[in-house]
Amino acid sequence: xxxxxxxxxxxxxxxxxxxxxxxxxxxxxxxxxxxxxxxxxxxxxxxxxxxxxxxxxxxxxxxxxxxxxxxxxxxxxxxxxxxxxxxxxxxxxxxxxxxxxxxxxxxxxxxxxxxxxxxxxxxxxxxxxxxxxxxxxxxxxxxxxxxxxxxxxxxxxxxxxxxxxxxxxxxxxxxxxxxxxxxxxxxxxxxxxxxxxxxxxxxxxxxxxxxxxxxxxxxxxxxxxxxxxxxxxxxxxxxxxxxxxxxxxxxxxxxxxxxxxxxxxxxxxxxxxxxxxxxxxxxxxxxxxxxxxxxxxxxxxxxxxxxxxxxxxxxxxxxxxxxxxxxxxxxxxxxxxxxxxxxxxxxxx
Numbered sequence: 001x002x003x004x005x006x007x008x009x010x011x012x013x014x015x016x017x018x019x020x021x022x023x024x025x026x027x028x029x030x031x032x033x034x035x036x037x038x039x040x041x042x043x044x045x046x047x048x049x050x051x052x053x054x055x056x057x058x059x060x061x062x063x064x065x066x067x068x069x070x071x072x073x074x075x076x077x078x079x080x081x082x083x084x085x086x087x088x089x090x091x092x093x094x095x096x097x098x099x100x101x102x103x104x105x106x107x108x109x110x111x112x113x114x115x116x117x118x119x120x121x122x123x124x125x126x127x128x129x130x131x132x133x134x135x136x137x138x139x140x141x142x143x144x145x146x147x148x149x150x151x152x153x154x155x156x157x158x159x160x161x162x163x164x165x166x167x168x169x170x171x172x173x174x175x176x177x178x179x180x181x182x183x184x185x186x187x188x189x190x191x192x193x194x195x196x197x198x199x200x201x202x203x204x205x206x207x208x209x210x211x212x213x214x215x216x217x218x219x220x221x222x223x224x225x226x227x228x229x230x231x232x233x234x235x236x237x238x239x240x241x242x243x244x245x246x247x248x249x250x251x252x253x254x255x256x257x258x259x260x261x262x263x264x265x266x267x268x269x270x271x272x273x274x275x276x277x278x279x280x281x282x283x284x285x286x287x288x289x290x291x292x293x294x295x296x297x298x299x300x301x302x303x304x305x306x307x308x309x310x311x312x313x314x315x316x317x318x319x320x321x322x323x324x325x326x327x328x329x330x331x332x333x334x335x336x337x338x339x340x341x342x343x344x345x346x347x348x349x
Contacts, residue, residue: 054327061319077299082287160219
């Protein structure tokens, strides 16, 4: 018993020394001795911060609102006959053309953009958003399970591209004509360069093949399409297939039920070097995209652009609201401070 006790007594100090210390290192960082700056909140600094922030936000917001209001924009919608024809899905292969006349009272100077707008079309539905195959859009042959129910036909032929987003692609054709001195001039439109660079060069790729039609051999167009994907732009090979600008823009879904997508840009040459001159114009629309089934509307927009973007005043209004809130808070703090100071002076007397 004595030997056992003495052995345990002999090893106890060694075990105590072997235990790691839980004390932090004696450094300025771990011992919280770093130099620090603590602001002294006085009434002058607090009020000046609120009032300067309010003045800055108000000035920026007013500039943004004035800039947005300077955008020239016109919205056109009128194709009632074709709309009634497209109510019957059996008329999908019947071509319907409509013309819409409108007048520009003032010149639209600078770059002019043509948009198509949809109302009451919910692209943010979860099953709609996930109904696509990003790997397929990169030119790979992969499992298309996410594309259901637009994956394959009953005979097993896969759809290219697959998914509900691609199947519902906007497919109206819109041309713009300028009525000038009893003659009709077609306005030149740019159909490339409208999508994001990352989408065009990173997220979308055609399958590798010497010929685009052979690359999509063994596939079929989606049910609501009128032509296969490799014929979206027969004039420009760099704008065909999955890298077609119209297709890429449509595949970037909107967060709201009412939205607009860029369709074309006005090519600034000849009569339109400075933009669109004032006068009479006509939209020639090949009406293919039905909207009555979901109780929606569609329209065509011509718009200019300013340094702050388009005609959306939301950002300017947000700045004005924040600036007004900061200024109002400053006045409230000032009133409370004066009231408390007066009460303190009274008690001191």
